Amino acid sequence: MSETPYNIVYLGIGSVAWVVAALKIRAWLRDPSQGLLVVALTIAAPATAFVVAAPVVYRLIDRVAHRGNLATVLVYLGITGFSAAAVVLARMWTPPKERTGVRVWDAVTADTWHQVRRRLAVFAVLVPVMVGLFLAGDATSPETPLTFDTTFATDWRIAAFLVIYQALFGFALIDISRVCRGHADRLPRGGLHRGIRLIALGGVVACGYVLCKLIAIGTAFARVTGAEWLSTALGPVFAALGAVLITAGFAGPAVSAWRRRRSDYRALRPLWDLVYRADERLALEAPPSAWTERLAVRDLEWRTARRGLEIRDGQLTLRPWVGPAVVTAAGRLAERDGLAADDRSALIVAAALRSAVEALNSGTAPRPREDQTPLPGLDTEPAEERAHLVRVAHYLHAPLTAEAVATAAPAG
Known part of the structure; x- marks a missing residue:
């Protein structure tokens, strides 16, 4: 299997996403707020995961660490970080008509923080379990940047690690899609409405990745062959498309605001x-x-x-x-x-x-x-x-x- 297309796609998506994340971090440094910080983390975490998932970077990390497939846990932790940050962001963001001021985070209530803490507690418990299962499993050789899931799912510890990761990711995707769709329904037509809709759509599309992976992991654990393509071919397509839509959703309103400021400046x-x-x-x-x-x-x-x-x-x-x-x-x-x-x-x-x-x-x-x-x-x-x-x-x-x-x- 040629790794070149994966290098191009993963590095391309990761680089573009990191540009967007850098702009959000710059905005946060100028105007510190909890909301902007969460937005930056929501973009930076998966951006890093895509860069690390590129086979050329994946193999480099393994060589430096002297441990095969260590980059896998870094990729999955990056996506899990996105999952946690996105769940928080979806609840912190407030539609314009429901704000008590001009800032999008003004209407965050005690009930909102209660919902956030409850969901973060799930991640706080399961992420250490994930890492422990990965380290306990026998998954150091062979090095498999593209076929790790189906190669090592026969080990119950690695299979459990993968299922927990996919469950957290799927939970976050469904949660943010549902919340963002509700937000978009209360917004007037415009750049912000389109951006929130794209995030919701990207979450739904990325669920295809979770479904493909779970089927492939299940068949590999049962030692049934023939479903590997779901993990190595179709799943990454859903992941890449979902990432593009979500990144565009975050970048779209910012780009629209930048264009409006530039137009006003020149006008x-x-x-x-x-x-x-x-x-x-x-x-x-x-x-x-x-x-x-x-x-x-x-x-x-x-x-x-x-x-x-x-x-x-x-x-x-x-x-x-x-x-x-x-x-x-x-x-x-x-x-x-x-x-x-x-x-x-x-x-x-x-x-x-x-x-x-x-x-x-x-x-x-x-x-x-x-x-x-x-x-x-x-x-x-x-x-x-x-x-x-x-x-x-x-x-x-x-x-x-x-x-x-x-x-x-x-x-x-």
Whole structure:
């Protein structure tokens, strides 16, 4: 049996999963929370198991340890670690409508912790039993990175070790699939809904691995041949597909959030440029080049938040040059075109800022505080402020905004 396909698939899946785990660990280091730590462990444990399961790594570990098939117990402990972490995570995560705050772990209750402790107790008892059975069994030779289960299941200690492992894994898969499916049913359509559904689906698919393995182990223990392919061929297919779906489920919402932050960061650039040209002291640093901005992939939340704050400062700086005529003109045009309230506010602010910059550049005297025109959106909730500013940036160079500025110009 060629080991090359297994090396490629296992190392590929493990490497990708570890990239996702590293991103979660990075997020946890920036914003420590129990939930993020469990997410990181839920991804890192099986990622490590897949890397170790690659025959090339499996054999290397055995050579270094001077014990045949030692890597097997490391692989199974990694998957068992995933099982325990996933069971915890499924109960800690709280759907948005049931949260008491903005964090996904806020609604964790005493009953939740009771359920978590009860399930972890099962793992705490059975994992040492697993390891003891493996070490007591006679499974050091021959070295079998791909056929360990069916080769050594004739030893009752190894068979018991394998059945306990599969039982824990199957229990976790069914548990997280059931819980995640319930969570997904209470979520609105979107990236998070799709991610939770993928995790639930991945758990169901991976159950095919457990079923194949149990049948193969049972037949091998009974010394019946012919079912080895379930363990060596079909089972790994279910495991790999389930791992891909679960990893995609964890990564999908994070990728969607990253893309949204990057889109917001770039969308705010025209608005930021406008206020920066009005007063360069508002910014901590000079504008990045177009290429630098296109290639920006790190610290996007911080960059976008800072850009939003600088835009707000610029809006306050330009307020003395905002004329009431442009606000009135923009409001009339918004009413004429039937714009929604959010779009109406964004149009008014965009037109006001454009006219204010023109007035500032033309040498118009600033209005005293008591004569300054208030603009909509200044009292926007922090959670909605970014969307408001992105909408303002969208209208900044829109034809409707230019029309409002032109209409108000004679009266300005």
